[in-house]
Amino acid sequence: MSAVIAASSQGRLLLGVLLSALVLGGCASPPLPQTRVTLMPDEDGHVGAVSVTSSAGRQAIDQGFAEVTVAGPGQAPTAAQSVAQPLFEQQHRQVLAAQPSPPKTFVLNFRSDSMELTPQSKALLPEVLDAARQRMPTEISVFGHADASGTPSYNLDLSGQRARKVAGLLQRLDPKLRINVEFFGDTVPLVPSRPGKSEPRNRRAEVLIL
Structure with missing residues (x-):
């Protein structure tokens, strides 16, 4: 049945x-x-x-x-x-x-119109790396996002640069990590906002560790 x-x-x-x-x-x-x-x-x-x-x-x-x-x-x-x-x-x-461990998610934020992580998010990188190593072999995905302060095409490009930046930082710390990168521009906001509005919480990369 x-x-x-x-x-x-x-x-x-x-x-x-x-x-x-x-x-x-x-x-x-x-x-x-x-x-x-x-x-x-x-x-x-x-x-x-x-x-x-x-x-x-x-x-x-x-x-x-x-x-x-x-x-x-x-x-x-x-x-x-x-x-x-x-x-x-x-x-x-x-x-x-016998249940598998639930996925682990980290949210890393960026400075406005930049690929530079905020100091708080930079400090999280060792914790992200430790979580990945504890689950090896594992699947890691980085999802890039932008706020709505730029044009849709600009935001999409910026979100891609942010996702690749985080993936590169993690692989620099551990070259054995295999990381999938995806990006969404301003289409998946953490906090809803109107077009043209700057929202720090939407300037982010989410790291998902399975």
């Missing part, structure tokens, strides 16, 4: 397939697969939301350590039920231990 799971906001999922057998007259029927979905808070304690959908219905989960079960093919998801966190962690200790 299958269940479609749509996630939004933050949070983590534990998806388990459970097997149950119905014994009648001394004969066991074929195992009936069940799908159980549990929503867990992320590392910072934030809880997002998921929607568990089968051919027979849909059920939302928006509370931490709440779970929904789909009993089998053609069955609707159950109502969400809360599970005590200590009990949940005890029951699923091995599964939780």
Whole structure:
């Protein structure tokens, strides 16, 4: 059987397939697969939301350590039920231990109309490098952004220069790092602003370490 799971906001999922057998007259029927979905808070304690959908219905989960079960093919998801966190962690200790580490993200800011990092962001580079080395082998992406103070074409070019600048700084510290570079100009602002407005928080490069 299958269940479609749509996630939004933050949070983590534990998806388990459970097997149950119905014994009648001394004969066991074929195992009936069940799908159980549990929503867990992320590392910072934030809880997002998921929607568990089968051919027979849909059920939302928006509370931490709440779970929904789909009993089998053609069955609707159950109502969400809360599970005590200590009990949940005890029951699923091995599964939780096998979960990959969540991605690590760093935001580095730049001076206005420049590829020069702010002093605070320069000071973050050793921490970024340490996080990357702890996860080796890993995939690293740098996403460049600009505020809306220039023209769209100028901002796109500037965001690309910023992304390449950060990638170069990290590879100078560790040449073994393999880094993917992408840039978006002023199209993905951290803080919405009108065209032509300078916004320091949008002058940034985001480093994603998987």
